[in-house]
Amino acid sequence: MNDSNQGLQxxxxxxxxxxxxxxxxxxxxxxxxxxxxxxQNEKSKSAEEE
Structure with missing residues (x-):
């Protein structure tokens, strides 16, 4: 298995x-x-303050 992958390095x-x-x-x-x-956090804070 290892030998077949060697060429793909x-x-x-x-x-x-x-x-x-x-x-x-x-x-x-x-x-x-x-x-x-x-x-998004700033929009969220603005919406909460209104």
């Missing part, structure tokens, strides 16, 4: 590049979600 440079891109993408997504949550 990724080049470490490609792996590092891919993971770096994934980190960037997920970090941006996280920032957008945090901003959205913050906005």
């Amino acid at each position: 990724a080049n470490p440079q490609y792996t590092i590049h891919y993971l770096s891109q994934e980190i960037t993408r997920v970090t941006q997504e996280n920032a957008m979600l945090k901003a959205y949550i913050q906005e």
